[in-house]
Amino acid sequence: MPEIVIHTDKLTRKFGEFTAVDAISFDVASGEIFGFLGANGAGKTTAMRILCGLLSPTSGVAEVAGFDVYKESEEIKKHIGYMSQKFSLYDNLTVKENIHFFGGIYGIPRKELKEKTNELVSRLGLNAEADKLVGSLPLGWKQKISFSTAILHEPKIVFLDEPTGGVDPITRRQFWDMIYEAASRGITIFVTTHYMDEAEYCDRVSIMVDGAIAALDKPSEMKKAFGAKDMNDVFLQLARGATRGD
Amino acid sequence: MAAVSLKNINRTYLKGEVKALQDINLEIKSGELFGLIGPDGAGKTTLFRILTTLLLPDSGKAMVAGFDVVDNLWDIRKISGYMPGKFSLYQDLSIEENLNFFATVFNTTLEANYHLIEEIYVQIEPFKHRLAGDLSGGMKQKLALCCALIHEPKVLFLDEPTTGVDPVSRKEFWDMLDRLKARGITIIVSTPYMDEASRCDRIALMQNGEILEVDTLDGIIGRHSQNLFAVNGDNRYELMKTIRTYDGTLSCFAFGEESHVSLKHTEGDSEGLKAYLLQHKHTGIAIKSIEPNIEDTFIKLMLEKATNA
Numbered sequence A: 001m002p003e004i005v006i007h008t009d010k011l012t013r014k015f016g017e018f019t020a021v022d023a024i025s026f027d028v029a030s031g032e033i034f035g036f037l038g039a040n041g042a043g044k045t046t047a048m049r050i051l052c053g054l055l056s057p058t059s060g061v062a063e064v065a066g067f068d069v070y071k072e073s074e075e076i077k078k079h080i081g082y083m084s085q086k087f088s089l090y091d092n093l094t095v096k097e098n099i100h101f102f103g104g105i106y107g108i109p110r111k112e113l114k115e116k117t118n119e120l121v122s123r124l125g126l127n128a129e130a131d132k133l134v135g136s137l138p139l140g141w142k143q144k145i146s147f148s149t150a151i152l153h154e155p156k157i158v159f160l161d162e163p164t165g166g167v168d169p170i171t172r173r174q175f176w177d178m179i180y181e182a183a184s185r186g187i188t189i190f191v192t193t194h195y196m197d198e199a200e201y202c203d204r205v206s207i208m209v210d211g212a213i214a215a216l217d218k219p220s221e222m223k224k225a226f227g228a229k230d231m232n233d234v235f236l237q238l239a240r241g242a243t244r245g246d
Numbered sequence B: 001m002a003a004v005s006l007k008n009i010n011r012t013y014l015k016g017e018v019k020a021l022q023d024i025n026l027e028i029k030s031g032e033l034f035g036l037i038g039p040d041g042a043g044k045t046t047l048f049r050i051l052t053t054l055l056l057p058d059s060g061k062a063m064v065a066g067f068d069v070v071d072n073l074w075d076i077r078k079i080s081g082y083m084p085g086k087f088s089l090y091q092d093l094s095i096e097e098n099l100n101f102f103a104t105v106f107n108t109t110l111e112a113n114y115h116l117i118e119e120i121y122v123q124i125e126p127f128k129h130r131l132a133g134d135l136s137g138g139m140k141q142k143l144a145l146c147c148a149l150i151h152e153p154k155v156l157f158l159d160e161p162t163t164g165v166d167p168v169s170r171k172e173f174w175d176m177l178d179r180l181k182a183r184g185i186t187i188i189v190s191t192p193y194m195d196e197a198s199r200c201d202r203i204a205l206m207q208n209g210e211i212l213e214v215d216t217l218d219g220i221i222g223r224h225s226q227n228l229f230a231v232n233g234d235n236r237y238e239l240m241k242t243i244r245t246y247d248g249t250l251s252c253f254a255f256g257e258e259s260h261v262s263l264k265h266t267e268g269d270s271e272g273l274k275a276y277l278l279q280h281k282h283t284g285i286a287i288k289s290i291e292p293n294i295e296d297t298f299i300k301l302m303l304e305k306a307t308n309a
Helices: A045-051 A073-078 A095-105 A110-123 A141-148 A169-184 A221-224 A231-239 B044-051 B073-079 B095-105 B114-121 B137-149 B167-182 B194-199 B217-223 B234-246 B271-279 B294-308
Strands: A004-015 A016-027 A031-038 A059-064 A080-084 A158-163 A188-193 A204-209 A212-219 B003-013 B016-029 B033-037 B059-064 B080-083 B155-159 B186-191 B204-209 B209-214 B227-232 B249-255 B258-263 B286-289
Touching: A004 A188, A004 B249, A016 A045, A016 A059, A016 A188, A016 A204, A016 A212, A031 A045, A031 A169, A045 A059, A045 A158, A073 A080, A080 A141, A095 A110, A095 A141, A095 B137, A110 A141, A141 A158, A141 A169, A141 B155, A169 A188, A169 B234, A169 B249, A169 B294, A188 B294, A204 B016, A204 B044, A212 A221, A212 A231, A221 A231, A231 B167, B003 B044, B003 B186, B016 B044, B016 B186, B016 B209, B033 B167, B033 B194, B044 B059, B044 B186, B073 B080, B080 B137, B095 B137, B095 B155, B114 B137, B114 B167, B137 B155, B167 B186, B167 B194, B204 B217, B204 B294, B209 B217, B209 B294, B217 B294, B234 B249, B234 B258, B234 B271, B249 B294, B258 B294
Parallel strands: A031 A188, A031 A204, A080 A158, A158 A188, B033 B186, B033 B204, B080 B155, B155 B186
Antiparallel strands: A004 A016, A004 A059, A204 A212, B003 B016, B003 B059, B204 B209, B227 B258, B227 B286, B249 B258
16 A cells, blocks of 8 residues: 555635635545646635645645644645746746755755756756756746756655646657656656646546536546546536536 | 738847747638647747737738738737737726726727627626736636727737636637637637647647648648557556657657557558567557547657757
8 A cells, every 4th residue: 555645634725705625535645646637716726735835724634745734834845846837947047046946945955956956957958058047948948947846855745736838749748758757756746737638647637626526536437437538528527517617 | 812911021039049930921811710839939929929010020021901010000900909828908907997998999989899799798797897907817818808809800819818728718718719700800819739729720830930830730630641559558657668669669659548659651550569569568558550630740740840950
């Protein structure tokens, strides 16, 4: 039985009268690639913010990397990595400076950080770009650097919020190769995406509708259960029933 | 008359260092729903900014509805609607105030042209006193489309209207575009989602400032035949790594639950690949021959471009 790294039970978050996250319960195992899907406004971002220790739940249980989201949010932040498409790296710092900055925040010792930076830069084939400002690089490269930076401190879990939006089809898949590689090293991947073919790259997928988890299973099982030809079809069947827009 | 005509358009940034558009030639017919398909950095936004007279080309000639983008910019502005990729309405004005503002700028009123936007506007009208800055992504998108339509444009430019939008809302948005097209409006829309190409009359595939192909979806796919196979098997990541080491493999990428493998044409069928995978102790192998989709084709064009460069 693999170790459980994310555990939630009836996790709920209300904003006034509005229940953004409505009693969701699920477990994610170590090394799993877990796809967290849902329409805009379904409650994904709120749930993710709770799991990252950025927002307290109203009720229910949530443990991340063995730590309680109510009492140990600072410990959670140390044991996770986070990357989002909207914010990833500082455009006006160089590639190396960005890696140093984020590595430093995660408390990687200076000497080790220097080695890790050089190793990362050559592994990504960015030796010629190491001292260039990140802002001058293509989006696809930024996303790869950003992902590598988010897992530089070897976190138990990395949260990826729409990591591949806007990048070309080849880079998008190269990015997934990196995800597979990280997962094979035991890093748990928690990822949101609007590309439904990417949902099928996940070990398991949950789909949120109106704050609740409407379905959770392996993509292949989910397709069978809904008699759907692909995940896009499953998503349309489920999300069409949503009563709340974003 | 063509709704849009581009001849040898070039545009660079940073003193020529970044070639945003390279020798672009394109004709878009009146009444067409035309898609610019390509990832970030393809040049889609630069093209929109030139066509909406917000940016001058370095060289070349661009016309919208017969008007030149340099000499007749005021004529173009009157007849075009533009929805930029970045939300650009006034955040501290309400929905209704934004609409009134854009209507007034174009010498019309919300009441006079209400019929043009009614179908979309009714969905956000209950919130018409809410500030635009407080709206959700989907509502902002609808408001921006209303503001771009309020002066009855002949040509509508939509820059990545569906980026970051979930599959259900994306489908609804395209249904909305179908109805606008039925009214005779020429629509030029950009998107990074390849699957949306099927919703367009014709598309241009763009990458790094160049147009790779212009045609109907079927036309483009048909021109680029591939010896393509869908491969299924246990432990996909390891499986893909092995497939890539096979001599006959041109490319191998994940597509949904399968991996699409392009084999050299000299390779013939997939028997050799199957034997190779079994020899490498892979299990649950299923291989079938498939027709390429638009994303397969785009990947093939990108790889060919990289090899020729």
